[in-house]
Amino acid sequence: MAGRAISGPCQAWPEESGFIREVLDRIGDKWTVLVISTLSGSSLRYSDLQASIPGISQRMLTVTLKALERDGMILRTAYPEIPPRVEYELTALGRSLLDSAMALVSWAVAHHEDVGASRRAHEQTGVGREKARAAASEDSPVR
Amino acid sequence: MAGRAISGPCQAWPEESGFIREVLDRIGDKWTVLVISTLSGSSLRYSDLQASIPGISQRMLTVTLKALERDGMILRTAYPEIPPRVEYELTALGRSLLDSAMALVSWAVAHHEDVGASRRAHEQTGVGREKARAAASEDSPVR
DNA sequence: CCGTATCCTCTATGATACTG
DNA sequence: CAGTATCATAGAGGATACGG
Numbered sequence: 497m498a499g500r501a502i503s504g505p506c507q508a509w510p511e512e513s514g515f516i517r518e519v520l521d522r523i524g525d526k527w528t529v530l531v532i533s534t535l536s537g538s539s540l541r542y543s544d545l546q547a548s549i550p551g552i553s554q555r556m557l558t559v560t561l562k563a564l565e566r567d568g569m570i571l572r573t574a575y576p577e578i579p580p581r582v583e584y585e586l587t588a589l590g591r592s593l594l595d596s597a598m599a600l601v602s603w604a605v606a607h608h609e610d611v612g613a614s615r616r617a618h619e620q621t622g623v624g625r626e627k628a629r630a631a632a633s634e635d636s637p638v639r
Numbered sequence: 640m641a642g643r644a645i646s647g648p649c650q651a652w653p654e655e656s657g658f659i660r661e662v663l664d665r666i667g668d669k670w671t672v673l674v675i676s677t678l679s680g681s682s683l684r685y686s687d688l689q690a691s692i693p694g695i696s697q698r699m700l701t702v703t704l705k706a707l708e709r710d711g712m713i714l715r716t717a718y719p720e721i722p723p724r725v726e727y728e729l730t731a732l733g734r735s736l737l738d739s740a741m742a743l744v745s746w747a748v749a750h751h752e753d754v755g756a757s758r759r760a761h762e763q764t765g766v767g768r769e770k771a772r773a774a775a776s777e778d779s780p781v782r
Numbered sequence: 783c784c785g786t787a788t789c790c791t792c793t794a795t796g797a798t799a800c801t802g
Numbered sequence: 803c804a805g806t807a808t809c810a811t812a813g814a815g816g817a818t819a820c821g822g
Contacts (some may be wrong), residue, residue, distance in 0.1 A: 524667015568757025
């Protein structure tokens with residue numbers, strides 16, 4: 497749709513943005529990171545995953561697992577027993593993503609307080625309802 | 640909401656999952672990573688950002704910038720000139736997230752072919768329409 | 783036990799038009 | 803230039819019930 501509609505100053509995001517968005521969508525969705533993180537230790541059964549991830553619905557667990565399997569991140573193995581048993585485990589590709597994803601999780605753990613503080617500050621000082629200063633001098637920008 | 644409803648085998652994700660999800664939602668949304676990446680080089684004006692990120696709407700650019708500012712990732716500075724000028728730049732917190740996010744982007748660049756191959760393989764072999772084997776021996780699981 | 787099939791809601795995103 | 807306001811929509815995600 498966009499094509500090369502823009503001939504602006506600097507085309508920061510040429511064509512890579514396509515599959516970058518794909519990956520970000522995948523890891524950004526509500527459960528993917530939780531699932532692969534849960535599988536980091538050992539292979540698990542469907543019901544184990546559901547028990548280990550509080551709040552996930554059957555539907556979303558299934559959908560997430562299918563997507564990850566399709567993308568080669570996890571391996572699904574069904575044992576035709578009675579009762580049925582299915583095990584999920586990370587592939588090498590899945591583990592490689594886990595590394596990068598955990599960096600993000602670590603960031604979250606390390607900085608969530610900073611983010612919280614910033615949010616509180618913005619509520620108090622009423623940023624957003626900022627008072628437009630009448631003065632217009634070059635050296636006193638309005639925050 | 641979940642509380643401690645589950646008393647299962649191993650509580651893999653206790654309470655951290657809350658703010659982990661918050662961070663993942665933020666970086667997972669359609670434009671955040673593109674915006675902070677674009678700001679990695681230098682501070683930019685609103686219109687520069689819009690020109691540098693093909694396909695973003697005014698609304699989403701504004702929404703994304705507000706969210707990032709609220710979370711302390713970027714700093715907004717308005718110069719009360721005519722015409723108005725507003726500059727956005729990454730804060731230290733924003734740059735720290737950029738590092739982790741770029742790790743993910745690097746992963747995408749490095750492995751998007753593997754993912755593509757896996758997807759094609761799943762389409763061809765018809766995984767999902769897997770043939771249920773009649774046999775039920777312990778040592779021959781169905782993939 | 784391991785899912786699939788439906789229905790339903792809510793949010794993210796976009797298009798468009800207007801303002802300081 | 804730098805937004806804000808409003809309306810519309812697709813799809814993610816959840817609840818529930820049924821099937822192999």
